[in-house]
Structures are given as C-alpha cells and as structure tokens.
Amino acid sequence: MxxxxxxxxxxxxxxxxxxxxxxxxxxxxxxxxxxxxxxxxxxxxxxxxxxxxxxxxxxxxxxxxxDVAHERFLEQIFGQEETTPRDELEHFLTLFITIPPVGCESETELTQLAKTYVELRTQSISNPDYRAIFTDSEEDIKRRLTETIEAGIDQGEFKPVNPERTSEHIITFVDGVLFRQATTESIDSELLHSEIQEHLADRIYR
Amino acid sequence: MxxxxxxxxxxxxxxxxxxxxxxxxxxxxxxxxxxxxxxxxxxxxxxxxxxxxxxxxxxxxxxxxxDVAHERFLEQIFGQEETTPRDELEHFLTLFITIPPVGCESETELTQLAKTYVELRTQSISNPDYRAIFTDSEEDIKRRLTETIEAGIDQGEFKPVNPERTSEHIITFVDGVLFRQATTESIDSELLHSEIQEHLADRIYR
Known part of the structure; x- marks a missing residue:
C-alpha cells in the first residue's frame, strides 16, 4: 500500500x-x-x-x-480508533517536531517533506487557488484540533483552556517549526521538543 | 529619511x-x-x-x-536607548503580531511585508546562499533575544526561565505568524495576540 x-x-x-x-x-x-x-x-x-x-x-x-494528501494527513492523526485526546495532540506534534538522531548528517525525510510543503504553500502568495486550498486545509486542521482539545477538557484530561485559542497557538507553533526547518539550519529541535512538552504539561495537561 | x-x-x-x-x-x-x-x-x-x-x-x-534590512531591523528592536528587557520583548512581538483594524478590507502593509519576506526566505530551499543568509540572520536574532531575556532575569523583570529555550520558542512562534499571514487567510491575529500576552504574563513576566 x-x-x-x-x-x-x-x-x-x-x-x-x-x-x-x-x-x-x-x-x-x-x-x-x-x-x-x-x-x-x-x-x-x-x-x-x-x-x-x-x-x-x-x-x-x-x-x-x-487535497488527497490533506485527507491522508487528517486520517493519520484524527482517524485512529482507541486514542485519547492527549494521544492525538502528542501524535500531531510528534509528526512535526521529530528529533533527528544525533550525528545524523544526511537530510531526514521530515526536512525534505517540510521543504516540499513550504515551497508549495508559498505559491499561495501569488496564486489565489493555492491560497484557498491552504486556507481551507488550515481551517480544517484548526477545527479538528479544537475538537480534540474540547474532548480533552470534557474527559478531564486537559485543563479548562480556551480551545480555539490553544489550537490557534499550536498551529502557529507547528507552522513556525516547518518554515524554520525548510528555510534555515538554525532550528534546535531538541530544545523545541522539551519546550513544547513543558508547555503542554504546564498549561494543558491535568 | x-x-x-x-x-x-x-x-x-x-x-x-x-x-x-x-x-x-x-x-x-x-x-x-x-x-x-x-x-x-x-x-x-x-x-x-x-x-x-x-x-x-x-x-x-x-x-x-x-543584509542591510536585517541590520535596520535589529537596530529598531534592540538598538533603542532607555528601554527595558520587557519593552524590547513586547516591541519585538508587536512588530510581528499587529492586529489590523476591524473591518479593514485592504491588505495591510504588514501582510505585504510578510509575503515579501516569506517569498525571499523560501528561496533558501533551493539556493544555499540564501540559506546561509537566513540562517545567520535567525541565529543573530536568537542571540539578541536570548540576551534580552538574560537581562530581564538579571534585572528581576522576568522569571528564571531558560533563556535559549524561551527565545527558540518565541522565534518559532513569530516565524509561524509570518508564514501563516503570508500564505493563508486563516490566521486570527486577535486570538494570537491575547494568547501570547497571557503566555508572557504567565511564564515569563514576574
């Protein structure tokens, strides 16, 4: 397959x-x-x-x-059976912030994916069709993430945060990771990974 | 001028x-x-x-x-006299997350700047010279921001956070704002603005 x-x-x-x-x-x-x-x-x-x-x-x-890639992506994160809201959130973040093995010189598949994604998405700047596609897919991810956070609050896994605000923040963070990964060598994935874990533990998880 | x-x-x-x-x-x-x-x-x-x-x-x-634009940018944020670390941090964030006036239909100058910046920076994906330029400028901003945070801790304005980690987080967030602003209509600046203010008040400011 x-x-x-x-x-x-x-x-x-x-x-x-x-x-x-x-x-x-x-x-x-x-x-x-x-x-x-x-x-x-x-x-x-x-x-x-x-x-x-x-x-x-x-x-x-x-x-x-x-369109198809977006659907596949959503299925991978949100379409799984027997996952908790916390699993979904962790899985979503892990897909974006993967720490490459120490000493690994060759370009990881994730960096290559980030480059392709950022390059395609940058077409939005001059092409309204692309802009509509990426706006829709980001709105879609935001909606799913907001539902995940609402479910986490309902089930007592998460603190009573503002779901829209939290998902807006997470998406901005993840887009920043992708953009930095694609366009510079300056990103420190390990530092970011520990920062976001601490952030989740502190602000979201009960 | x-x-x-x-x-x-x-x-x-x-x-x-x-x-x-x-x-x-x-x-x-x-x-x-x-x-x-x-x-x-x-x-x-x-x-x-x-x-x-x-x-x-x-x-x-x-x-x-x-190169010149980067220097101008640094001067604007970090070169001011009589500012406190907190002012510098607020000023840095305000430059990126400006809330457009409600009902304002026309494209704001900030969005146009974000588009130009993201388009130039995306050249890094295929052009190693651009990659070196943007990596250097991001490292530079990270260093200045880390110094600001260290000064804030020393002067008692900020909590004893990890300066590198905090600046890595802020830069990722700001890059995410620029990337979203340039490539989609999905960003909610008002929500992000309140989220980041709460985040600073909660995690960084004393």
Whole structure:
C-alpha cells in the first residue's frame, strides 16, 4: 500500500493513484519548480495525454494532490480508533517536531517533506487557488484540533483552556517549526521538543 | 529619511542607497519573481550598467538588501536607548503580531511585508546562499533575544526561565505568524495576540 492508494480510495481510478504517487515522489526529489507533466508521465510509464484526460494542467493536478494528501494527513492523526485526546495532540506534534538522531548528517525525510510543503504553500502568495486550498486545509486542521482539545477538557484530561485559542497557538507553533526547518539550519529541535512538552504539561495537561 | 539611508549609512554611496530603496519598493509591489535589474534601474533613473558596477547580479544585490534590512531591523528592536528587557520583548512581538483594524478590507502593509519576506526566505530551499543568509540572520536574532531575556532575569523583570529555550520558542512562534499571514487567510491575529500576552504574563513576566 502506498500513500495515495488505500481502501478509502477503492473507487479512485488506479491510474490516478499512480499519477498522485509519482507526483509525491517527484515533488520530494525535485521540488515545485522541478516537476512537470512529462516527468510524471515518464515515471508512471504512460503518455502525457493520459494525464491530460484527468487533469487540465499541472496546477489542477497539484490541487488534487494537495487535497488527497490533506485527507491522508487528517486520517493519520484524527482517524485512529482507541486514542485519547492527549494521544492525538502528542501524535500531531510528534509528526512535526521529530528529533533527528544525533550525528545524523544526511537530510531526514521530515526536512525534505517540510521543504516540499513550504515551497508549495508559498505559491499561495501569488496564486489565489493555492491560497484557498491552504486556507481551507488550515481551517480544517484548526477545527479538528479544537475538537480534540474540547474532548480533552470534557474527559478531564486537559485543563479548562480556551480551545480555539490553544489550537490557534499550536498551529502557529507547528507552522513556525516547518518554515524554520525548510528555510534555515538554525532550528534546535531538541530544545523545541522539551519546550513544547513543558508547555503542554504546564498549561494543558491535568 | 528612508529605510535604507540614515546616519549609520553616511559612508554608503548615495546611489547604492537609492538602489536598495528601489529594491525594497519593487519587492513589496511585485514580489521576488517580479523584480529585475532593469526595473530597479528605471525606478532609480540610472542605467543598468551603474547597478552592475556595484553588484554582480540580482542575487548579490538581494543578498546586500537582506543584509542591510536585517541590520535596520535589529537596530529598531534592540538598538533603542532607555528601554527595558520587557519593552524590547513586547516591541519585538508587536512588530510581528499587529492586529489590523476591524473591518479593514485592504491588505495591510504588514501582510505585504510578510509575503515579501516569506517569498525571499523560501528561496533558501533551493539556493544555499540564501540559506546561509537566513540562517545567520535567525541565529543573530536568537542571540539578541536570548540576551534580552538574560537581562530581564538579571534585572528581576522576568522569571528564571531558560533563556535559549524561551527565545527558540518565541522565534518559532513569530516565524509561524509570518508564514501563516503570508500564505493563508486563516490566521486570527486577535486570538494570537491575547494568547501570547497571557503566555508572557504567565511564564515569563514576574
């Protein structure tokens, strides 16, 4: 099973899944400016016309890609059975702030993902379609996170914090981690990890 | 007095100041992809060859631009006389999290600045020179902020927090604000403003 094909996609055409999977790989390898319809077609082993059968252009293919990736992301965090609100919150943060092994020189997969994500999201500055996509997906994550925090309060796991405010803060923090990770060498993940854990213990967990 | 010419620059050639000022204006109007040497020359009213006398190419001009802008930024925050550590910290945060007036439809200058900054900084993903510039400037801000926090603790204004950790957290938060502001419509500045004020009152201020 690959990232872009699982049971939730049983009605999605197999070729489309292969196209999205190839898009994902090429984005990670070459970034937003390095990706083209011909490259995706080559990777899948189909002709460009097959891709144009499904998508008008590179932008609409990437819009679909972002949409599916967003759904996958939400499922991974919030769609799990038998998790507590605290597990969900921890899992959400752990996905963003992973401490690379000490002495690890090579670029971690997380940094590569952060770079791809930041590069795509920066298209929002000049492209209103991207802006709408990323605004929607951030609103969506904010809503889910707020529900998680509300559930934590209801179940007595969390202190009676303001759920909207807390999720707004967490999302800003996580976006900052991604942006710094993608664009500088200055981030100290270990320090941030301990800071956020202390913050959660102090302000949110009972 | 414009942003790129003040007493600290008395020895910088007047033409260079005009070039940097025009760069600043065009970046705000048209973004990174919209700026060219000819456009800058037109704006200043000089020929392209004059610009090439000072700079090898657009990249080295932008590198100089970023360097000067960074120094100006540091002076604005940390170079003021008769400020307390608390004033410096508040001033730093206020520069990033300004609440636009209610009902204000037009794009605020801050959002436009955030867009330009995020667009330039995203060049770090594919360009090692930019990466070095933004890593250095972030390290620099982190160092100054850490010193501010240390001074606040020494002078009894702040609780005995971990200065490095606290500045790492604040920088991540502020980078998150900029990134969200530049790339989505989803940020709620008012909520963030009250959250960060409460956070400071609770964790940092005595």
């Amino acid at each position: 690959t990232y872009f094909s699982d049971s939730a996609d049983s009605d999605r055409h197999q070729t489309q899944q292969a196209i999205l999977e190839a898009t994902h790989q090429i984005l990670l390898e070459s970034g937003y400016n390095g990706i083209s319809i011909s490259q995706i077609a080559d990777r899948v082993g189909i002709s460009k016309s097959v891709i144009y059968h499904y998508y008008d252009d590179k932008e609409s293919l990437l819009a679909e890609f972002l | 414009t942003y790129f010419s003040d007493s600290a620059d008395s020895d910088r050639h007047q033409t260079q100041q005009a070039i940097l000022e025009a760069t600043h204006q065009i970046l705000l109007e048209s973004g990174y992809n919209g700026i060219s040497i000819s456009q800058i020359a037109d704006r200043v009213g000089i020929s392209k060859s004059v610009i090439y006398h000072y700079y090898d190419d657009k990249e080295s001009l932008l590198a100089e631009f970023l």
